[in-house]
Amino acid sequence: MRIKTFSLTTILVVLVQIISAQEKVLSKEEAVKLALENNFGIIIAKNNVEVAENNKNILNSGFLPSITGNAGANYQRDDSTFEFPGQFITDEDGNQVPRPDTDLYKAEAQRYNAGLTANYTLFDGLGRLYDYKRLKEEYNLSELQARETIETTILQLFTVYFEVARLSENIGVLEETFSNTKNRLQRAEYSFEYGQNNKLDVLNAEVDLVNDSINLMNERQTFKNTQRDLNVLLNQELIKVFRVDTTIVFTDPLTLDNYLNEGERNNIRMLQAEKNVMINDYSLKAGKSVFLPTIGLTGSYGWNLNQSAPSAFFPGINTNNTRNFALGANLTWNLFDGGSGITQVKNAKILLDSQDTLQEQIEQEVKRDIANAKGNYENRLEVFRLQEQNVNTATNNYNRSNERYKLGQITSVELRQAQLNLLNAKTSKNLAKYNAKLAELELLQLTGQLLNTNL
Template sequence: MKKIELLALFIFLMGQGMVFSQEKLLSKDEAVSMALENNFGIRVAKNQVEIAENNKSVLNTGFLPTLTGNAGATYQRDDNTIEFPGQINADGSPRADVQIYKAEAQRYNSSLNANYVLFDGLGRFYNYKRLKEQYQLSELQARETIENTMLQLFSVYFEIARLTENENVLREALEISTQRIKRAEYAFEYGQNTKLDILNAQVDVTNDSINLLSTRLQLANTKRDLNVVLNRSLNESFKVDTLVNFIPRLQLEEYMAQAKLNNVALLQTEKNLAINAYDIKVNRSGYLPTLGLNGAYGWNLNQSAASAFFPGTNNENTRNFVLGASLTWNLFDGGGTTVRVKNSKIAYENQELLKEQVALEVDRDIKNAMAIYENRLNVFEIQEQNVITNQNNFERSKEQFQLGRITSIEFRQAQINLLNALTNKNLAKYDAKLAELQLLQLTGQLLNVDF
């Protein structure tokens, strides 16, 4: 690779870094607010909660009466010829045919009908209670969706932060390798080294350039992934906050102690248990009678045409008021109610078993999550110390290299060791934070802490 080509590549890469540095900061709080407002999954979950809220309204319970209006009109026209075969008049002449032309009849009616169920075996009452529990369950389901979305959001957000820090490390490595080329060229001109040192430096610049370009490509793709989660333009440019704070161990232990009261999976099993309990009571209402009231108020008008034997009539009923009561008791429905009650009791027992299973699994998951978090936090602390060690080693190697006491290969190895230590520390930091967030979700505190 020629010197001018190396220099052009270096300027291009550095220019790209300057573009990234001018991007607007997207803080964690801003990302959370955008996701809560715009994320598709969260918006669908909120709509489901709204549906459940409509369902638990008194308008959907059957407690209110029904009022029905009816109206009708009928028009009838007849042209008739009535014959009297064999019939004679008093004077002995045949009885003449009677022709009726345009015999019109009209009928009009309107009515209001009201029905109200006074008692239905308490089925409406328990169904209303059930719908309230269903609404609260839908809220918990929406909360679970939000928690999962927050984990997805931060897994992408922290990946951007990790790649951003890696980009800075790789850019610094490229700058050091580029300076090595200049130093090797100067040394070669004065006869202090061979052409091999220049070639080694050029190879290292090439490798560092490729690594930096690959990291920037991953960074750009991951930013688009975050824009999808936030439901905004894929071309939106931004940078993220790389600062990470960990929650104190004592506070995490308090969260773990209250996990049974806050874990969303456990709370959902309790709501399902309450719903199944009301299902039993709703089905039992089939054993009891139903008492209802009904009333009607109507108006009728009948206008009949004249016939061969009767004159036309107008019959108007201006006040037609009816009030009644009904009692229905299904004494035996073929055993359907009994089967439904038995099945609902079995479903309740199954839900109790499921609750015990979920409680055991949640307890296991919390303990596992805590162990994973502590392990990753320890790894992060070790990697921090490893960075300090490798940084010291690199500085000493740099001094020795400038004095000509070590070869370029040995210097490059110290540089690679430092590069690996820094990238491993970045990975360990964000892995530990994600493990902490997963622990917070299991304890039901993910939405109650500052990120």
């Protein structure tokens, strides 16, 4: 019976390996590419940049003239009867007779007109100039905001990506632990059958095997859940299954030092703060335009065609065709608007001062964040190196304990403890490896280099 069970297990393991081999490997580069193309937050951020680009266009600047066209047509038809009471006319015989009524049927009148009016502001106190510059800076700010969204999404992406990688490596460790416990159970059963040990070793191995199986099942379920989390970030089908690259390469220390030297200058929060100061400065300058006059030009061209209907006194059709052209200039100076303009300028100055203060605050916070991130990265990297050494020590300890167990020099409980030590060492090393890489990515984000390095 045990032989059949072993054969079935072997077949299942082979099938799992075949299915895993068929799964597509999702590389880090491909994951980033999919996120940039499909992530919902990044798509919205790109749309916001397009809106800001439209706003900074010359068509939205106020520097172009406004041209208005108008046209009209009017048609009128009258049927009239004209009476002349008390009026007489001389007939052919020379007699005075009453003047007969006159009837006009289908008397048509038509009127047509068309015109163009153009207005252009020559000078508005420089308000539109500074508004145009402000719109350009708002576009630059939107690009920085989109970059921040992309950086945050990429960092979130690799947080989940590395979690998938960590869980996949942990599953391998747990499978190895399960296999070792299973072999121990088989040896304990053989030894019990031949009377070399008691039933306790068999029972201990069975309990340990059940625990290892449960741990493996839970880890696999967590792995599937995390894969679905990654699919959401990449906007892929939730049922999509893949493997990830578990290779980790850390940034060269010299390169990282260069990034740190320019970190404050390239930090995304610092760049945004600078743009906000410029935007508020342009808003203040544009607000001062209320103290200056506005000079504009106007021009118009018109055409009118009037065809009047015949009447009792003018039986023919009268046509009047006119064209006109006009140019004009105007100057408007709002000498006093009740004080609202002065209030707006004062408030704009206060907002600019607040933005300068906020920039100083952000500068201090960025320095702190970079220093903390650097310390965290160095600490986690050292922890990872120590965990690697711990794995070597735990491996040697388990191998020696296993040999001593075969020789009957230690108990199954002592062997199990060595096995658990090795399991914990390997899983802790996996956790330390990816924690160190995530700490590096956070440091790269703060220095503005997350999108400029090979991950």
